Structures are given as C-alpha cells and as structure tokens.
Amino acid sequence: MSVKIFNDNNFNNEVLNEKGKILVDFYADWCGPCKMMSPIIDEIAEEIENITVGKVNVDENPEIASKYGIMSIPTIIIFENGMPQKKFIGLTSKSEIESELK
Amino acid sequence: MYDVVIIGAGPAGISASLYAKRANLNVLVIYNGKSNLEMTEKIDNYYGFKDGIDGKELYINGIEQAKNLGVEIKKDEVFGIQNLGNTFEIRTEKEKIETKTLIIATGNKNIRPNIKGIAEFEGKGISYCAICDGFFFKNKDIAVIGNGKYALNEAKELSHIVKNITILTNGLKAPLTEFKTNDKKIKEIKGEQTVREIEFEDGEKIEVDGIFVAIGQAGAGNFAKTLGIMQSGDYINVNDKMETNIKGIYACGNATGGLLQICKAVFEGAMAGLSAVDYIRNFDKEN
Structure with a gap:
C-alpha cells in the first residue's frame, strides 16, 4: 500500500477512529535524518500487509505533533485501535520497526 | 568543489x-x-x-x-x-x-555526558541536533550543554528560534560569549513527560523547556x-x-x-x- 498523508484535519478519522495498527512517521522537509527514514517507511508500507502507514508533516500540522509530545524528529508512533502503543525517536532501522509490527 | x-x-x-x-x-x-x-x-x-x-x-x-x-x-x-x-x-x-x-x-x-536523566529524556526535550529539533522550542527557554566552539555554534543556530539560551559548561571553564553561561556542575536533569528542570550540585535549580547537548567538538x-x-x-x-x-x-x-x-x-x-x-x-x- 502507498503511504498516506495525515494532517490536522483527517487525523481523527483516519488514525484515531480506525481499527488495527497504523504507523505514523512525523517528519519535516528540513530534517536530514527524516529524509533517510523516508525510504524505510516506504518499504514498510509496501512490504507489510494489514497495516496502514502514513506521514505527518510537523511543520504544517503542529497540533498533532504537540498532542503526541513530538520534540525530536523523525519520530514514529504505532497506533493500535486509535491508541499510541509504541514510539521510536530518531532514525530507526527497518528491522527494529518490523519487529514491533509482527 | x-x-x-x-x-x-x-x-x-x-x-x-x-x-x-x-x-x-x-x-x-x-x-x-x-x-x-x-x-x-x-x-x-x-x-x-x-x-x-x-x-x-x-x-x-x-x-x-x-x-x-x-x-x-x-x-x-x-x-x-x-x-x-x-x-x-x-x-x-x-x-x-x-x-x-x-x-x-x-x-x-562519547557525545552523551554522564549526567543523571540524560538518557531518560532523549527525544523528550533533550536533543543532539539543533538543526533538526530547534523548531520544537520556538520561544522557549533552553540550555546548551558544552563549552567549546561547537556549543556556541549550536547556540547561535538556536538563537533565531528560541526565547532564552543558557550555556551550561557542567563544571568546565565558561567560554567568552554573549550568551548567558553557568559553569556549575550539573547533578540531575528532571521532568515528567518532558524536561522541566536542571539541578546543580550546589542545590540551585533552573527551569528549562529543552536541552541541546554539544560537548567538546x-x-x-x-x-x-x-x-x-x-x-x-x-x-x-x-x-x-x-x-x-x-x-x-x-x-x-x-x-x-x-x-x-x-x-x-x-x-x-x-x-x-x-x-x-x-x-x-x-x-x-x-x-
């Protein structure tokens, strides 16, 4: 599946009210490590079934970033049934993220 | 090139x-x-x-x-x-x-100083990258830990974004700078969900919203x-x-x-x- 774009407007509907696991990558265009995180997120979206993967641009969506206490990017949060279950702060390897998704 | x-x-x-x-x-x-x-x-x-x-x-x-x-x-x-x-x-x-x-x-x-609370609050107010994370501390009070040119350079990057900057040398000699400096030894970094306070060994405490670590070079x-x-x-x-x-x-x-x-x-x-x-x-x- 392709990577979805979440924002302040659709976050409630598409993440919090959804069942199952959703991986959200909080990033910004000016952040070097976020650029290196991005292809890993794309691969996870492509390879792992039964999971929704999306991104939040923290520059454009400060409300969600602040609600989930994002103070360093990239940060990845895995939501399950609308609740944050796991947070990865900083550039994280694919295998580390995958082990949380299985 | x-x-x-x-x-x-x-x-x-x-x-x-x-x-x-x-x-x-x-x-x-x-x-x-x-x-x-x-x-x-x-x-x-x-x-x-x-x-x-x-x-x-x-x-x-x-x-x-x-x-x-x-x-x-x-x-x-x-x-x-x-x-x-x-x-x-x-x-x-x-x-x-x-x-x-x-x-x-x-x-x-080692880029991480040996201070109680450092590892616990990484990503929760403690950062090693001014360019990446400065944005989250807009108009906030922050500290930079370090005493070299690198720390001063990180402080300069942050000065365009944050409200107040204090350079904490953690017991080392304070550099010559226009930024406020404090050369006391740090005892502990405290907070709840995020960083809130730095306590020095002499018992003095200062409140901060974030800490950028830039020790040595x-x-x-x-x-x-x-x-x-x-x-x-x-x-x-x-x-x-x-x-x-x-x-x-x-x-x-x-x-x-x-x-x-x-x-x-x-x-x-x-x-x-x-x-x-x-x-x-x-x-x-x-x-």
Missing part, C-alpha cells in the same frame, strides 16, 4: 587520503584536536617497527606522508554537515566547503545524528566497502567500532578511499 573531504587525520583518515589522492582525485583532509594515536606513548603491535614506535611520531609521519603526496590538509573545526542532494556542504569555523564525497574518520567520542556521533547516518549504539554502521546508508558518505576507523587498532583503521581507511574513488568515477560520468 572537492572530490573527497576526509574529516580526521588519524590512521584511518590519512590512509583514505593516500588511496584517493593516488587515484588523482581532489582530496582535502580537515582535522582538529588530538588524535587517540597522538596520545599513545608507544605502539608495539603494529607491523614493521621492530622496536615499536612512538604514537605521536607515527601520527605526524602519516600527515607528512599525505602532504608529500599532495593531499591538502587543513586544521579547522567542523561544526556541521548538510546533505545537498548529491553533494555535501561542510561548515567549519573558517569556511563552507562543498564536496562530492565525505569520509568520516574522526575516531569515536562535533564528532562522528554528531554528524550521524544530524545527517541521518544509521548507527548501532555509538558507532556508525558501514558495509564491507565502508559505505554508510547515505550515498557518498563513508566511515572508517574507530568511528565504526569493532577492533580499535591501527591496523584496522588503516585497512578501513584504504577501503573507504577506494570506494570513494569508485563512486567519483560514476558520479563524474552521470553528472
């Missing part, structure tokens, strides 16, 4: 420079401060020296060898590196330098964090060609961990240099 810029002039960095220069590339080595090798009194386990050799002598010989081959060597402090897409910009104390490839041979330095760990180079613990991950996860960036020597020996640094430096040569030949064909 350089073909190869190498940060560090120890056995890994110099060895990389020799191989890159012999392939006729435009090579620069930037170094500053003390190398581990320079501080080693006597080396008894390196090939070819029947009575051993003084660490400082071997270190200086390496730099002279590179100079004799025509490698450009500059003494300067690197503050940061930016990925421009297919080239890199290195910001030093004196200038900005653009290069097609970068070899990190800085050795390994910027090294491999700092460059990895700001560029997004994959690490395992404090070491940079490389494959057998010394390639990192960023195309055009290589790491070698103590920065990659493993056996912390000259022979390993020399081998990895050679490999990194040769890999950069390969990369440049394709780069020049494609661009």
Whole structure:
C-alpha cells in the first residue's frame, strides 16, 4: 500500500477512529535524518500487509505533533485501535520497526 | 568543489587520503584536536617497527606522508554537515566547503555526558541536533550543554528560534560569549513527560523547556545524528566497502567500532578511499 498523508484535519478519522495498527512517521522537509527514514517507511508500507502507514508533516500540522509530545524528529508512533502503543525517536532501522509490527 | 573531504587525520583518515589522492582525485583532509594515536606513548603491535614506535611520531609521519603526496590538509573545526542532494556542504569555523564525497574518520567520542536523566529524556526535550529539533522550542527557554566552539555554534543556530539560551559548561571553564553561561556542575536533569528542570550540585535549580547537548567538538556521533547516518549504539554502521546508508558518505576507523587498532583503521581507511574513488568515477560520468 502507498503511504498516506495525515494532517490536522483527517487525523481523527483516519488514525484515531480506525481499527488495527497504523504507523505514523512525523517528519519535516528540513530534517536530514527524516529524509533517510523516508525510504524505510516506504518499504514498510509496501512490504507489510494489514497495516496502514502514513506521514505527518510537523511543520504544517503542529497540533498533532504537540498532542503526541513530538520534540525530536523523525519520530514514529504505532497506533493500535486509535491508541499510541509504541514510539521510536530518531532514525530507526527497518528491522527494529518490523519487529514491533509482527 | 572537492572530490573527497576526509574529516580526521588519524590512521584511518590519512590512509583514505593516500588511496584517493593516488587515484588523482581532489582530496582535502580537515582535522582538529588530538588524535587517540597522538596520545599513545608507544605502539608495539603494529607491523614493521621492530622496536615499536612512538604514537605521536607515527601520527605526524602519516600527515607528512599525505602532504608529500599532495593531499591538502587543513586544521579547522567542523561544526556541521548538510546533505545537498548529491553533494555535501561542510561548515567549519573558517569556511563552507562543498564536496562530492565525505569520509568520516574522526575516531569515536562519547557525545552523551554522564549526567543523571540524560538518557531518560532523549527525544523528550533533550536533543543532539539543533538543526533538526530547534523548531520544537520556538520561544522557549533552553540550555546548551558544552563549552567549546561547537556549543556556541549550536547556540547561535538556536538563537533565531528560541526565547532564552543558557550555556551550561557542567563544571568546565565558561567560554567568552554573549550568551548567558553557568559553569556549575550539573547533578540531575528532571521532568515528567518532558524536561522541566536542571539541578546543580550546589542545590540551585533552573527551569528549562529543552536541552541541546554539544560537548567538546562535533564528532562522528554528531554528524550521524544530524545527517541521518544509521548507527548501532555509538558507532556508525558501514558495509564491507565502508559505505554508510547515505550515498557518498563513508566511515572508517574507530568511528565504526569493532577492533580499535591501527591496523584496522588503516585497512578501513584504504577501503573507504577506494570506494570513494569508485563512486567519483560514476558520479563524474552521470553528472
């Protein structure tokens, strides 16, 4: 599946009210490590079934970033049934993220 | 524009420079401060020296060898590196330098000071990257831990965003600066969900919203964090060609961990240099 774009407007509907696991990558265009995180997120979206993967641009969506206490990017949060279950702060390897998704 | 810029002039960095220069590339080595090798009194386990050799002598010989081959060597402090897409910009104390490839041979330095609460609040108010995380501290009160030029440079970057900056030297001598400084030893960093307070050993407390750590000089760990180079613990991950996860960036020597020996640094430096040569030949064909 392709990577979805979440924002302040659709976050409630598409993440919090959804069942199952959703991986959200909080990033910004000016952040070097976020650029290196991005292809890993794309691969996870492509390879792992039964999971929704999306991104939040923290520059454009400060409300969600602040609600989930994002103070360093990239940060990845895995939501399950609308609740944050796991947070990865900083550039994280694919295998580390995958082990949380299985 | 350089073909190869190498940060560090120890056995890994110099060895990389020799191989890159012999392939006729435009090579620069930037170094500053003390190398581990320079501080080693006597080396008894390196090939070819029947009575051993003084660490400082071997270190200086390496730099002279590179100079004799025509490698450009500059003494300067690197503050940061930016990925421009297919080239890199290195910001030093004196200038900005653009290069097609970068070899990190800085050795390994612990970027995390030994202060209670540091690890607990990483990503929760404690950051190692002003450029990445400064944005989250708009109009807030922050502290920068460090006392060198690197700390002052990070403070300067942050001064455009945050409200107040205090430089905390954690017991070291305070630098001359327009920023507020505090040279007391830090006892603990406290908070709840995020950082709130710094307590000093004399019992004084100050409130902060965030802390940026920039102790000593910027090294491999700092460059990895700001560029997004994959690490395992404090070491940079490389494959057998010394390639990192960023195309055009290589790491070698103590920065990659493993056996912390000259022979390993020399081998990895050679490999990194040769890999950069390969990369440049394709780069020049494609661009």
